[in-house]
Amino acid sequence: xxDVTVLAASAETRRxxxxxxxxxxxxxxxxxxxxxxxxxxxxxxxYAAGRSFSAFQNGLAIGGDYxxxxxxxxxxxxxxxxxxxxxxxxxGFLVAWLVALLLVAELMRNSxxxxxxxxxxxxxxxxxxxxxxxxxxxxxxxxxxxxQMVGAGALVALLLxxxxxxxxxxxxxxxxxxxxxxxxxxxMILYVTVGGMRGTTWVQMIKAGLLMAGAILMSxxxxxxxxxxxxxxxxxxxxxxxxxxxxxxPGLRYGAGDWKTKVDLISLGLALVLGTAGLPHILMRFxxxxxxxxxxxxxNWAIGLIGTFYLLTLALGFGAAALVxxxxxxxxxxxxxxxxxxxxxxxxxxxxxxxxAFFLAFIASVAFATILAVxxxxxxxxxxxxAHDIYAxxxxxxxxxxxxxxxxxRIAAVxxxxxxxxxxxxAQNLNVAFLVALAFAVAASGNLPAILYSLFWRRFNTQGAxxxxxxxxxxxxxxxxxxxxxxxxxxAMISDRDFAWFPLxxxxxxxxxxxxxxxxxxTVLSRERDDAKYDELEVRSLTGAGAH
Amino acid sequence: xxxxxxxxxxRGRITPEAYSxxxxxxxxxxxxxxxxxxxxxxxxxxxxxxxxYVVLSAFGRGFMDTKVVGHLNVAxxxxxxxxxxxxxxxxxxxxxANRRIDPVARELRRELQGTELEGSELGGAR
Numbered sequence: 001x002x003d004v005t006v007l008a009a010s011a012e013t014r015r016x017x018x019x020x021x022x023x024x025x026x027x028x029x030x031x032x033x034x035x036x037x038x039x040x041x042x043x044x045x046x047y048a049a050g051r052s053f054s055a056f057q058n059g060l061a062i063g064g065d066y067x068x069x070x071x072x073x074x075x076x077x078x079x080x081x082x083x084x085x086x087x088x089x090x091x092g093f094l095v096a097w098l099v100a101l102l103l104v105a106e107l108m109r110n111s112x113x114x115x116x117x118x119x120x121x122x123x124x125x126x127x128x129x130x131x132x133x134x135x136x137x138x139x140x141x142x143x144x145x146x147x148q149m150v151g152a153g154a155l156v157a158l159l160l161x162x163x164x165x166x167x168x169x170x171x172x173x174x175x176x177x178x179x180x181x182x183x184x185x186x187x188m189i190l191y192v193t194v195g196g197m198r199g200t201t202w203v204q205m206i207k208a209g210l211l212m213a214g215a216i217l218m219s220x221x222x223x224x225x226x227x228x229x230x231x232x233x234x235x236x237x238x239x240x241x242x243x244x245x246x247x248x249x250p251g252l253r254y255g256a257g258d259w260k261t262k263v264d265l266i267s268l269g270l271a272l273v274l275g276t277a278g279l280p281h282i283l284m285r286f287x288x289x290x291x292x293x294x295x296x297x298x299x300n301w302a303i304g305l306i307g308t309f310y311l312l313t314l315a316l317g318f319g320a321a322a323l324v325x326x327x328x329x330x331x332x333x334x335x336x337x338x339x340x341x342x343x344x345x346x347x348x349x350x351x352x353x354x355x356x357a358f359f360l361a362f363i364a365s366v367a368f369a370t371i372l373a374v375x376x377x378x379x380x381x382x383x384x385x386x387a388h389d390i391y392a393x394x395x396x397x398x399x400x401x402x403x404x405x406x407x408x409x410r411i412a413a414v415x416x417x418x419x420x421x422x423x424x425x426x427a428q429n430l431n432v433a434f435l436v437a438l439a440f441a442v443a444a445s446g447n448l449p450a451i452l453y454s455l456f457w458r459r460f461n462t463q464g465a466x467x468x469x470x471x472x473x474x475x476x477x478x479x480x481x482x483x484x485x486x487x488x489x490x491x492a493m494i495s496d497r498d499f500a501w502f503p504l505x506x507x508x509x510x511x512x513x514x515x516x517x518x519x520x521x522x523t524v525l526s527r528e529r530d531d532a533k534y535d536e537l538e539v540r541s542l543t544g545a546g547a548h
Numbered sequence: 549x550x551x552x553x554x555x556x557x558x559r560g561r562i563t564p565e566a567y568s569x570x571x572x573x574x575x576x577x578x579x580x581x582x583x584x585x586x587x588x589x590x591x592x593x594x595x596x597x598x599x600x601y602v603v604l605s606a607f608g609r610g611f612m613d614t615k616v617v618g619h620l621n622v623a624x625x626x627x628x629x630x631x632x633x634x635x636x637x638x639x640x641x642x643x644x645a646n647r648r649i650d651p652v653a654r655e656l657r658r659e660l661q662g663t664e665l666e667g668s669e670l671g672g673a674r
Contacts, residue, residue, distance in 0.1 A: 084623055088605060091630045095598045098637055102587040106645075231618030238619065249613040250605040250623050262606035269602035273595070293650060296642060303638045307631055532564045535571035542580060543653045545570075545660035546562045 013354070015168070017361030025210075025369050026187065032202045033195035043402040044548075046196035046409060047114035047384050048287040051548075055294040057205060059301020062285050064204030065377040066093075066276075066302070067211060067309055068144075069151040070436045072370050075310070076343075077336025079317020080329050083237070083247035085254055086317055088265070090310035092272025097306065099277040099448075101299045106292035107455050107541035108283060113548045115381075116280045117389035120450050120469075123533030124462040127394045132469040134389040136446045137280040139473060140439050141382035142420060144281075145375055147435035149424035152184045152371045153177035155337065155364075178425050184368075184375060185421035191376040192383060192417075193410040197288060200376045207366075207373035208305065214366040215312045218340070221347040222319030230314075237321035247321070264504045268437060271508030275440030278447030281381035292544050316340055323347070341367065379420075383413035437506055438480055445472030445511035449519045455541060458534045460523050467522025472515025479507035562660050570660060579652045586644055594637055601626055 044050055053061070071093065078086030112118035117133030156176060168176050191199050226233040234248055241247040254265040276282060286295045320329060320339040323346045332338045341363050345351055348359030387409035392400045427435075450468040453460040479502050480486065488498035504510075540546050570576050604612055605623065612623040 087627050088602070091598075091601070091627055095594065095630055095634055098594050098634060099591070101638055102591055102641060231620050234624070235619040245613075245619075248619060248621055248624070249609065251609055254606070265606045266599075266602055269599070273598055292653075293645075296645060300638055300642055303634065307635060311631060532568055536564060536567040538580065539567045539570045539576060539656075539660070542583060542649075543570075543576070543657040543660070545567075545657040 013357040014360055014364075017357055018364045021361055021365035022368050025206075025365055029187075029191065029203045029206065029372070032206075033191050033199035036195040036199035036202060039198060040196050043114070043406050045198065046406045047284075047388065049196070049198040049201055051288060051290050053201060053288045053298075055289060055297035056301055057201070058285060058289045058294070058298035059305060060208045061201045061204040061288070062282065062298060062302035063305040063309070064206075064208035064211070064373045065281060065285060066306060067208070067370065068374040068436070069148055069155070069367060069371045071309070071313075072211060072215075073151065073155065073337045073340055073367055074335075074436075075313045076316040076320060076340040077329070077333070077338070078253070079313060080320040080324070080339035080343075081326060081336040082253040083241060083243065083318075083321070084250050085252050087314060088250070088254075088269065089272065090313050092269055093276070094303070094307050094310050096273045096276035097299065097303045099274065100282070101296065101303065103455070104277045104283070104451060105286050105295045105299045108451070109286040109289070109292045109295035110544045110547040111455075111537055111541045112287060113388075114284070114287060115385050115388050116283045116447065116451070117385060117393075120454050120465055121389075121393070122454065122537050123530050124465050125528075126398070128462055129465045130389040130393045132466045133450075134385045134394070136442070136469050136473050137385035137389070138382045138416070139477075140278075140280060140443050140447070141378045142416070142423070143435050143439040143442065144279075145378045145382075145416075145420040146424050146427050147439065148371050148375050148378070149181050149184055149420060150428055150435070151337070152368065153181045153424065153428060154333075155367060155371075156180040177428060181424045182421055184372060185417050185424075187372055188375040188379050189414055189417035191372075192379045192413040196406075197284075197380060200373075200380050201285075201288060203376055204373040207369045210366050210369050212305065212309060214344075214363055215309055215316065218319070218344060218347060218363070219312045219315035222315045222323070222343070225319075225323070233315070233318055233322060237318040240322050241326045243326075260503045263509065264506060267504050267506040267509035270512055271437060271441040271444050271506050274444035274448055274508070274512055276443075278443035278451060279439075280385065280443075280447070281377040284381050284384065285377075287548075292547070316343060319343055375420075379413050379417055382416050383409045386412035386416070438476070441480075441506055441508045441511060442473055442476045444508060445476040445515040446470075447472075448512075449515040453519050453523070455537070457523075458531065459529060460519070461526050461528040461530070463526035463528065464519050464521075464523030468515055468519030471518025471522075472511060475514040476507045476511035479504075479511060483507065566660060570656060573656070575652065576656055579649065579656070582648055586641070586648075590637060590641070594633065597633060598630065601630055 039050075040046055042050070071089075075086050075089050078089060080086075108116075108119050111122055115133070116137060117130045120133045121129040154177065171179060191203055195202070222233065223230075226236065238244055238247040243252065246252060254261050254268075286298075289295050289298055317339065320343040324339065324342045329336055329339045329342060332342060341360050344363035345356040345360040348357070349355035387405050391408045391412075392398065392405045446469045449472055450465050453464060453468065482500055482502045483505055484492060484500045484503070485505050486492055486500065487494045488500035492500070536546075604626070612621065612626065614622045616622060616625055
């Protein structure tokens with residue numbers, strides 16, 4: 001407990017520095033947003049930044065959009081607490097990009113315009129498919145949004161050093177969390193409504209730069225302490241963890257027990273690797289570059305960036321275990337979410353030193369920047385889908401001018417932002433990793449089958465698309481409701497009731513095949529078939545002829 | 549100007565017949581075959597390689613726990629190899645696409661759209 005006392009002693013300096021750095025970041029991003037708004041004229045500007053970004057810029061922004069608080073704080077924390085098992089997330093999140101690179105990015109860039117729904121509805125009856133695409137975009141984005149905002153709320157209390165009984169500017173811990181969620185929500189609405197895709201992209205690029213700088217700096221410091229010998233680092237981490245060699249082997253978190261936890265690990269692995277290529281806010285980024293070739297090159301930049309970052313999570317996670325110690329991390333946050341900031345403080349000279357306070361403040365602001373950039377991307381994706389898929393094509397049947405469509409997108413951003421703020425305030429006790437994994441499982445089950453069938457299966461039709469989306473989405477949500485995550489267990493959302501008959505925490509292993517199955521079944525049970533439209537999609541997606 | 553997907557682009561329209569003709573063109577058929585012959589087997593390969601890693605992490609613990617050098621075990625190197633294979637596949641695909649896909653795709657696109665539109669600031673795919 002002495003750690004806590006020392007943390008409290010330097011809390012004042014740290015708070016001041018963290019807040020100052022964070023205000024600088026907000027000021028810079030708001031200026032860029034305002035600047036971006038002056039460049040935005042058309043709908044293509046708002047949704048796709050005029051398709052004017054270079055491959056490198058977009059690659060950076062993809063990294064900024066993808067590496068969320070779950071990646072930075074979550075994975076470092078998981079490795080620090082459970083050792084090797086945290087690394088599994090890093091690998092799944094990275095390998096997933098090959099699906100996007102080989103099968104989706106370029107073809108999607110050529111055949112769509114602003115949203116995922118553009119591609120899914122390309123050769124189908126517009127209204128039912130756009131409705132389904134809109135619903136699944138909003139569902140995935142809201143789960144993802146809540147996860148980020150709850151994470152931000154939980155973080156702020158710890159980073160600003162507000163204990164359960166302490167106060168900050170007269171606010172209790174709960175109030176401070178809620179205030180943070182509202183501030184994050186307000187900022188993301190501002191970025192999106194004012195700056196559109198251009199403003200959001202710049203915020204993501206700055207964040208990616210900051211995050212990489214922070215991660216590289218910390219990793220170098222960590223490795224320098226161990227003479228750049230990874231074996232020494234891992235050995236020290238293992239002995240500090242109190243678990244010995246088991247800390248370096250798979251299984252501390254998953255599969256210590258019976259076959260169920262092992263199957264759960266495989267289910268999680270599937271959701272991670274197949275979810276990325278179905279995340280609407282990621283897919284939308286491919287439209288911001290002029291050509292399919294640039295889309296490919298931006299994914300390559302992103303793979304390099306994201307891969308490097310996830311390699312560094314090893315140094316961050318094991319470094320935190322070795323230098324801060326598993327018990328000190330667990331004492332600060334049972335989920336390990338503050339491992340990276342705690343490591344920063346240690347590397348800067350330890351608690352109570354100016355260097356420690358400064359480095360911690362820097363990493364804490366990086367974490368906030370990370371969260372802000374991701375929530376802005378999510379808000380943009382879901383409000384674009386509301387305006388472009390649901391309003392313009394379902395409600396107005398395509399008879400709408402660009403101006404009012406973008407106006408609807410801005411209004412939708414405010415509404416979705418408000419919904420996310422309210423849900424996040426009520427969802428503060430939900431497990432953050434659960435929400436992110438669920439978003440990935442839903443994207444892999446509902447969106448990916450529909451996207452792949454759309455691009456590669458001639459026979460695929462309207463009924464197949466809607467069945468794939470609703471089927472995959474429905475099965476994923478249904479299984480989660482009856483999983484141990486929601487009821488039964490000690491860590492469940494509803495711990496005093498037990499209606500969990502589905503044994504796995506992650507539904508992927510059932511719901512992903514279900515999405516593919518329903519897509520197939522819906523297709524063959526309908527006689528609709530449009531060969532001419534598929535010819536057009538094939539030619540356009542591969543050659544780019546007629547692409548927007 | 550409407551915002552629906554069928555709105556005419558400012559570069560002029562390519563008729564459905566032109567698309568269908570191109571879809572049956574031997575050069576396009578060859579392009580599609582080449583593309584799919586690369587990406588489909590590669591996808592199967594990297595998914596199998598990744599799933600092998602995940603399944604071994606779950607059920608092959610004895611093997612994964614074996615020490616290789618110092619404190620570094622098989623699981624550690626297997627994980628690093630996933631990074632290496634991801635980087636290599638991304639690099640190989642780009643090399644393949646730059647050499648074997650882009651030139652043909654550009655030629656066929658020019659034929660469909662007309663050369664004078666190439667590289668217009670409207671941002672057509674190049």
